[in-house]
Amino acid sequence: MFRAKKKTQNTNTSTYDQLVSMRMMGEPQSGKSSLLLKYAEDVFPESYLSTIGLYFKTQTERLDNQTVKIQVYDQTENQDRFSSIGGGSDLESNKLRARAVLFTFDITDPQALNKVEQLLKNERAFIFNPIKILVATKVDKKTDRAISAQAAEEFAKTHDMAAYIETSAKSGINVTAAFRAVCKLVMQQPVKQFIIIRAEEPGKEIIIKPVSEGTHTSGPKR
């Protein structure tokens, strides 16, 4: 299911049909870089290294019969907060124009959703009206879980987000699925459905369940 090898990071414009940009946003240590690294390079370094500066990584996916180049921006929140639209670098301004924002939250932090709520108040960060996606990280830490899937789903819906996705950079569960789903949402704009990808059972991969807004309460019991 997951790629064993790193794909060629080909920046040749002629090799893709569409470019989809997205950005990671979330508290320091919420798992932004780990998720991106697992996706782009299939590695998970156990030791924590705070992100310094603004980075992006690219990956190519085949979606809906198109070759899509996905570009993902990553920056730690302390630096992200001071991003400027006009005065910043081209990289900064491209980051702000990203079509989707992945809000990462650590499922073991009881305050995690409050922290996402704080980030959402930074209106300047969403001036180009990106699609918002709530991404639970570290779902391998089951016994330390402090935020239920139901609470997170509810939060995502009430905060005008397009999806709730559970991931683990450590186990690899739903990592590729998450980026592919976000990419699909961007390509299918305007978004009409709320997408849920949950990690219900170990080894049981993913459940992709498009549901009409307001009708869904929880994932299927299995």
Ligand SMILES: Nc1nc2c(ncn2[C@@H]2O[C@H](COP(=O)(O)OP(=O)(O)OP(=O)(O)O)[C@@H](O)[C@H]2O)c(=O)[nH]1
């Ligand atoms: N168990 C487990 N630990 C994880 C997972 N993802 C990240 N971590 C750990 O959480 C810590 C923070 O991860 P990072 O990916 O560096 O977090 P970040 O959001 O990029 O942090 P900043 O760059 O400081 O903003 C590291 O020690 C990671 O090893 C995961 O899926 N499972």
Ligand SMILES: [Mg+2]
């Ligand atoms: Mg980081």
